[in-house]
Amino acid sequence: MPKTIAPKEFEFAIVTGKVHFLRAMGKGQYMKAKSTCQGxxxxxxxxxxxxxxxxxxxxxxxxxxFPSQDKFWIGADDADWDDQFSWVDERLVADSMKTFWLPGEPHFKNRVVDERCVAMGKSPESPGGMWEDVACTKTLPITCEIRFP
Structure with a gap:
């Protein structure tokens, strides 16, 4: 029987010359999403x-x-409240190769709700997977990633 290098239940991809493994992990609030992946x-x-x-x-x-969902967690937040989003590996989002913010985002607040976590959307308001800052207490789909360099 052939052996696979993919971790169990992860899907393998080579994109931009890098090796990635992705796994859909259900839904949860942002902190649950982070801990689910770290687990x-x-x-x-x-x-x-x-x-x-x-x-x-x-x-x-x-x-x-997650075909019925219109937003998904990506691994970026402003947990230290310095008005700068960082990836879960602590690099600044602003230093990324390209950013995909929805026009007017990030704004860190929607009326009275602080928005310190980042979601990718797919809706008429957020075409092509644009990012928006959202409340970390939203329950959204979780996708975990393993990457090699």
Whole structure:
């Protein structure tokens, strides 16, 4: 029987010349999403930080695994409240190859709700998987990622 290098229940992809494994993990609030992925070992919430090709792949993966959802967690937040979003590996989102913010985002607040976590959307308001800051208490789909360099 052939052996696979993919961790159990993860899907393998080579995008932008890098090796990635993705796994859909249900839904939860942002902190649950982070801990769910970390509980899988050397895994983190999916980061949309490698340009258009990776962005399109991540969106397609999320749409195929969560077809009825219009927003998905990506691994970025402003947990330290400095008005700068960071990826779960602590690099600044602003330093990414390309960003995909919806016009007017990030704004960190929607009326009285603080929005310190980042979601990728797919709706008429958020075409093509644009990002928006949202309340970390929202329950959204979770996608975990393992990547090699």
């Amino acid at each position: 899988e070992g050397l895994v983190h919430l999916v980061m949309d930080d490698r340009g258009q090709e990776w962005h399109d792949y991540v969106l397609q993966f999320m749409e195929s695994h």
